[in-house]
Amino acid sequence: MTRRMEFHVPQHEKRGFEAAGVDRRDLLRGLVAGAGLTLASGVTLYAVGGVAEARAPGDPVSPEVRWGMLIDVNKCPDGCKACVTACSKENGWAETGSSLTDAQWIRKVEVTDPRTKTSRALPVMCQHCAEPPCVDVCPTGASFKRDDGIVLVDKHTCIGCRYCMMACPYNARSFIHEPLSDQKPHAPRGKGTVESCTLCVHRVDEGRSPACVEACHADGGGAMLFGDLNDPDSEISKRIAEYATQQIRGDLGTDPGVHYQNL
Amino acid sequence: MPGPFSRAGVLAALIALLLACAWPGAAHADPAQSAQTARALVPSPQKGKGDACVADTDFMRRYHMTVLNHQRDDTVHNGIRTKQFSLKECIACHAVQGEDARPVSIESPKHFCRTCHDYAAVKIDCFECHASRPESNKAAQLPTGHGDGAVSALSRYLKGKGQ
Numbered sequence: 001m002t003r004r005m006e007f008h009v010p011q012h013e014k015r016g017f018e019a020a021g022v023d024r025r026d027l028l029r030g031l032v033a034g035a036g037l038t039l040a041s042g043v044t045l046y047a048v049g050g051v052a053e054a055r056a057p058g059d060p061v062s063p064e065v066r067w068g069m070l071i072d073v074n075k076c077p078d079g080c081k082a083c084v085t086a087c088s089k090e091n092g093w094a095e096t097g098s099s100l101t102d103a104q105w106i107r108k109v110e111v112t113d114p115r116t117k118t119s120r121a122l123p124v125m126c127q128h129c130a131e132p133p134c135v136d137v138c139p140t141g142a143s144f145k146r147d148d149g150i151v152l153v154d155k156h157t158c159i160g161c162r163y164c165m166m167a168c169p170y171n172a173r174s175f176i177h178e179p180l181s182d183q184k185p186h187a188p189r190g191k192g193t194v195e196s197c198t199l200c201v202h203r204v205d206e207g208r209s210p211a212c213v214e215a216c217h218a219d220g221g222g223a224m225l226f227g228d229l230n231d232p233d234s235e236i237s238k239r240i241a242e243y244a245t246q247q248i249r250g251d252l253g254t255d256p257g258v259h260y261q262n263l
Numbered sequence: 264m265p266g267p268f269s270r271a272g273v274l275a276a277l278i279a280l281l282l283a284c285a286w287p288g289a290a291h292a293d294p295a296q297s298a299q300t301a302r303a304l305v306p307s308p309q310k311g312k313g314d315a316c317v318a319d320t321d322f323m324r325r326y327h328m329t330v331l332n333h334q335r336d337d338t339v340h341n342g343i344r345t346k347q348f349s350l351k352e353c354i355a356c357h358a359v360q361g362e363d364a365r366p367v368s369i370e371s372p373k374h375f376c377r378t379c380h381d382y383a384a385v386k387i388d389c390f391e392c393h394a395s396r397p398e399s400n401k402a403a404q405l406p407t408g409h410g411d412g413a414v415s416a417l418s419r420y421l422k423g424k425g426q
Contacts, residue, residue, distance in 0.1 A: 060341035146342065154339050155392060181368065183394050185351045190392030205342045 055205070066130075066149035067199055068229040068257035069213070070236050070245060073122045075223035081108055083123050083224065086215030090200060092184040104174040105197045106212055122263065123212065123224070126151055126172040126197035127248060127256030134164035134173065143194075149229070149257050150199045158193040165194060169249050170256075172196050229257060308378040311356045317347045327353075350389065355397045369395035 055061070084106050088094060093103040106125035112118070132151045134143045142157035143164045153164070153173075165173045173196040176189060183189050186202045200210035208214075209226040216224040227236030236259075239245075245259040316323045318330070334348040346352050357375035358366035367373050369390040372381060376395070380387065 055342070057344040057346070060337075060343055144340070146340065148342070152339070156335060156339065179391065181370075182396075183392065185354065185394040185398055188392035188394070190388075193392070201342070202344075205344050 055207070057205075061146055061148040061205075063147040064230060065147075065228050066230040066257060067204060068128065068149065068227065068236060068259065069199075069210075070225040070227075070239055070259045070261060071123060072223045072225075072261040073120050074262040075221040076120070076122055077221045078110075078119070078121050080121075080220050082215040082218070082220035083212035084108060086211040086219075087125075087197070090184070090203075090211035091187040091198075092189065093195075101177050102174065103176075103195065104172060105195070120263070122260065124170060124172070124248070125212075125258070126168075126199070127170050127254070127258045128197075128199060130255035130257065131253060133167040133169065133252075133254060137163040137167040139163065146201075148204075150201055150204070151196075152198055152201065153194050153196065155188065155190070155193040155195070160192040160194065162194060168196075169252055169254065306378040306382040308375055309357075309359050309373075311375070312358075313356065317352070350393055354393070354395065358397055366396040 087106045091105060093105060095102050106123055108121045109124045110119055110121045112120075128149055128151045130145075130149065132143070132145055135145055135151065138144075139161060140157045140159055142154045142159070143151070144154060145151050160175065162175055165175065173194050175194050176191050179191045180189060187198075189195055200208075200212075203210060213224040213226045216222060225236050225239065227234040229237060229240070231237055232241075239261070240259055243261055245261045246263050247256040247259055250256070323330075330348040331350055331353075334343075334345075334350070337343040337345075338349070353375075359371075359373050359375055361367040361371060361373070369377060371377070374395060376387070376390075379385070
């Protein structure tokens with residue numbers, strides 16, 4: 001029996017509740033639906049063992065690929081923030097301690113089971129949904145899904161209305177309130193637009209994996225796996241086929257590209 | 264009855280006047296110097312690194328905004344990462360050293376993209392998001408091998424000479 005809880009509480013309340021370490025595990029897990037995902041069977045050209053093989057720089061992304069991630073919560077140590085630190089360094093954002101306006105590319109969410117008191121911490125970022133609500137509501141078409149499944153904001157067309165932030169069930173997007181300078185050349189960000197995890201699209205396009213995944217293997221628990229969900233032979237697809245995995249709020253039908261194991 | 268000026272006299276005087284006006288040396292004392300003054304009034308952006316830009320210099324002067332916008336959509340929506348018209352590459356190659364031996368940012372009027380824009384009163388917002396100078400720890404590298412086919416095709420199209 002799944003307990004229904006409102007995940008979509010107003011931002012300020014939610015952050016408070018997170019800080020108080022209140023039961024987020026149930027919140028998340030109760031809402032994880034049976035992870036019935038439909039993987040389109042596809043020919044794959046680019047993924048070998050879950051690691052991307054560089055596409056020629058002049059070739060467009062292919063819909064035959066769907067990038068995704070599998071996070072094994074058991075391997076994600078409490079207190080480890082290797083993925084968060086790596087993301088912040090790679091993309092040039094910083095936590096300012098002002099939780100209402102801080103960038104939300106990736107964060108560790110702590111969840112506790114109220115009965116057993118066991119707690120888990122898991123990284124949550126843009127879930128790169130197959131049916132992204134942020135894309136549905138965007139009035140300018142700035143919020144879009146790339147052919148290879150990566151959900152992005154085209155900041156050139158973003159007018160900063162923030163409908164997408166409201167529509168996102170994962171609270172994965174944030175707005176830039178202050179003027180910035182000296183951004184990373186590969187990660188432009190600026191005041192007045194919405195941003196979120198890009199799955200390190202600039203790295204993926206070069207055949208590398210996202211910075212968080214790399215750091216998780218180097219300095220963390222090795223919990224994160226990146227790969228092509230459409231390729232039945234990729235490491236990630238094999239693991240998803242073999243083990244029970246879950247998508248956060250799979251009941252919404254957004255079909256996230258980020259899967260969790262042992263949640 | 265002949266007046267004080269004969270017809271021939273007037274004509275001669277007129278011709279002399281016209282010649283005087285047309286004579287270059289008369290109006291402008293030094294033509295070379297005047298051209299110099301005119302040149303100082305137009306912007307003179309510093310040359311990028313290397314010998315040539317990513318396309319014909321004339322083409323780049325006129326159409327850099329078009330190629331940048333095109334590249335922008337190609338990259339963001341289709342993941343196309345060719346270097347030729349990448350803004351990141353323009354910034355890397357057109358970096359101008361400042362007094363602190365670091366490339367100047369868009370704050371400085373010496374920034375490559377500001378030289379002409381300030382003069383022509385063009386205002387762009389690109390650098391609210393895009394880095395206006397290369398990352399400090401990484402030396403700017405020259406991109407290699409820009410194909411010319413795409414440029415000439417685009418150039419032909421933009422100049423209306425395509426079919």
